Amino acid sequence: MNVDMRLHPRVEVDLPAELEPFRGDCLDVRVIHLSLSGVLVEGNAELEALLGARPGVAAGAPLELNLHFGLEQESVHCHCRMIHSRRLAQDRFQVGMKILSIPNASQGLLSRYIAAQMN
Template identity: 45%
Template sequence: MNPERRIYPRLNVNIAAELSTREGETADVTLINLSLGGMLVEGGPEMAELKPPVQGAPLELYLHFGLADGPVHCLCRVVYNQRQSQRCLRYGLSILSVDHQASERLQAYIQQQLK
């Protein structure tokens, strides 16, 4: 059995979100879980169309979603992908950058939900 390597606790959620590339391509997704370090998103075939600008480069995407206290926008890197079915794909994302207010909003939301 693999030991847990995550630094931050994960919270299971069901939150509508959007992924976008620097070039403006988008895909609607659902957040499956989230933490201060990353999240798991699930979406349809349009997720597979999101490509890095240079073949072989890591795929970095903007993630946008809303919490009760306001929006969260962050830059993430895809650290793994997993096909669930022909029409369902999951991306494990690592947060590369997020503004201070959004980080505080995310932290407060996670702490509140874990109580």
């Protein structure tokens, strides 16, 4: 028996998004799982390079990024911390992130979107 013990339910989606590191250019990714507390994004080899190349950051320090994506013709912007990553194929990677902060308007939009997807 597989019981989901998550605090917030997640939904499967396929949304274009941008990851914005504090240093460097934005990176195109896809949001594939979405909840009120976190996201799972998928990207190509550029995502792996972003995870590996962190000049000026102490080894083992958490990686924090800004994530931008659209829902219902509105933009969602959130500040996230990387929780885990995994390689799916030679050029396909996934990164799970916890949402650390999100504006109230974006949180309301996210909440309504997830509720609608679950019905």
